[in-house]
Amino acid sequence: MSRALRVGVLTGGGDAPGLNAVIRAVTKSLILQHNAEVLGFEEGFMGMIEKRVRPLSYRDVSGILTRGGTILGTNNKANPFGYYKRGGADVSAQVKRYYEDLGLDAVIVIGGDGTMAIAHGLQQLGLNFVGVPKTIDNDLVGTSRTFGFDTAVAIVTDAVDRLHSTAQAHNRVMIVETMGRYAGWIALYAGVAGGADVILIPEFEYDIKEIARVCTERESGGQNFTIVVVAEGARPVGGEMAVQEIIKDSPDPIRLGGICKILETQLELHVRSEVRSVILGHVQRGGTPTPYDRNLATVFGSYAASMVADGAFGRMVALQEGHLTSIPLEEVAGKVRTISADAPVLAAALAVGTSFGVPDFKHRLVGTQASAKMS
Numbered sequence: 001m002s003r004a005l006r007v008g009v010l011t012g013g014g015d016a017p018g019l020n021a022v023i024r025a026v027t028k029s030l031i032l033q034h035n036a037e038v039l040g041f042e043e044g045f046m047g048m049i050e051k052r053v054r055p056l057s058y059r060d061v062s063g064i065l066t067r068g069g070t071i072l073g074t075n076n077k078a079n080p081f082g083y084y085k086r087g088g089a090d091v092s093a094q095v096k097r098y099y100e101d102l103g104l105d106a107v108i109v110i111g112g113d114g115t116m117a118i119a120h121g122l123q124q125l126g127l128n129f130v131g132v133p134k135t136i137d138n139d140l141v142g143t144s145r146t147f148g149f150d151t152a153v154a155i156v157t158d159a160v161d162r163l164h165s166t167a168q169a170h171n172r173v174m175i176v177e178t179m180g181r182y183a184g185w186i187a188l189y190a191g192v193a194g195g196a197d198v199i200l201i202p203e204f205e206y207d208i209k210e211i212a213r214v215c216t217e218r219e220s221g222g223q224n225f226t227i228v229v230v231a232e233g234a235r236p237v238g239g240e241m242a243v244q245e246i247i248k249d250s251p252d253p254i255r256l257g258g259i260c261k262i263l264e265t266q267l268e269l270h271v272r273s274e275v276r277s278v279i280l281g282h283v284q285r286g287g288t289p290t291p292y293d294r295n296l297a298t299v300f301g302s303y304a305a306s307m308v309a310d311g312a313f314g315r316m317v318a319l320q321e322g323h324l325t326s327i328p329l330e331e332v333a334g335k336v337r338t339i340s341a342d343a344p345v346l347a348a349a350l351a352v353g354t355s356f357g358v359p360d361f362k363h364r365l366v367g368t369q370a371s372a373k374m375s
């Protein structure tokens with residue numbers, strides 16, 4: 001009789017709501033359907049480098065479906081190909097030995113593009129990996145959805161709803177800044193869901209005069225308030241993205257943030273109303289996942305477990321046109337999926353009068369609403 005499968009699991013990069021739901025789905029499916037042993041690495045790849053691992057039983061993952069964060073911890077600096085605690089040394093050979101000593105058949109990595117890039121590198125050395133796409137940013141290539149995104153959109157939408165009433169009470173322009181790195185998914189979806197008047201995303205450089213035009217038109221039309229949702233990666237025509245911080249030792253060192261303050265100062269010169277701004281920040285990553293994200297996390301996790309049982313290594317679970325599938329890790333590693341000009345939600349938002357801070361925006365759109373697919 002062949003021995004039971006032994007499978008590792010880790011959560012890498014920034015956290016996102018639904019990580020625990022995936023850990024639960026992976027562990028329970030592996031134990032119940034494939035009679036496997038499951039080991040959880042602590043703090044992402046740090047656990048594989050520093051030999052920090054613990055067994056995960058069915059009981060260990062019971063009751064974590066609704067919890068935010070990750071019971072395993074995570075880390076966005078631990079890269080075996082350039083380990084910051086050892087001056088950027090390549091410790092991948094040590095990680096390989098540890099994997100072999102543990103007798104692992106595969107490791108399921110739950111993470112974003114950086115995590116998939118590391119998994120791809122280790123796969124090249126002969127270790128087996130299966131990826132599960134995580135990020136609130138929804139910017140992984142090859143999958144129309146990552147888990148965590150729906151929750152972030154719900155949190156931002158709630159904030160936009162709340163800002164409406166205070167903006168209206170004070171006749172103010174309110175600017176709310178979302179996360180999302182170099183893609184505008186969170187700002188777009190929460191902006192549309194919250195009925196924002198202006199949505200600014202990295203995919204389209206904005207013109208401050210166009211934003212001012214919307215605010216002034218609303219002022220003179222008797223609607224004395226304006227809601228602007230801006231993605232942290234948005235930038236003016238010919239301008240730069242706002243960098244909040246450079247994190248030394250991080251494989252992805254740039255942290256964006258602060259564009260809403262810049263906008264506030266610029267807009268004040270053009271409009272009569274007072275202008276206020278708020279950065280939502282890590283609030284967008286906290287707390288319990290939405291039902292959609294719990295479902296997606298469960299589906300992704302159990303699919304990843306079946307991929308391990310089938311020996312489908314070096315691949316990441318993906319959702320494409322509503323179907324579950326998988327794609328090679330190398331297709332995801334280090335890439336960003338931005339919003340394309342044929343996204344139906346762009347055309348729909350424009351149709352209901354939303355501005356993207358771009359004069360004559362309709363000429364920037366591609367195709368028709370009817371021909372494009374919702375992502």
Ligand code: F6P
Nearest residue numbers: 014135136137179180181255256
């Ligand atoms: O990728 C997720 C994300 O929350 C981005 O939207 C944001 O730019 C970044 O991580 C923030 O990173 P950190 O948690 O290191 O501040």
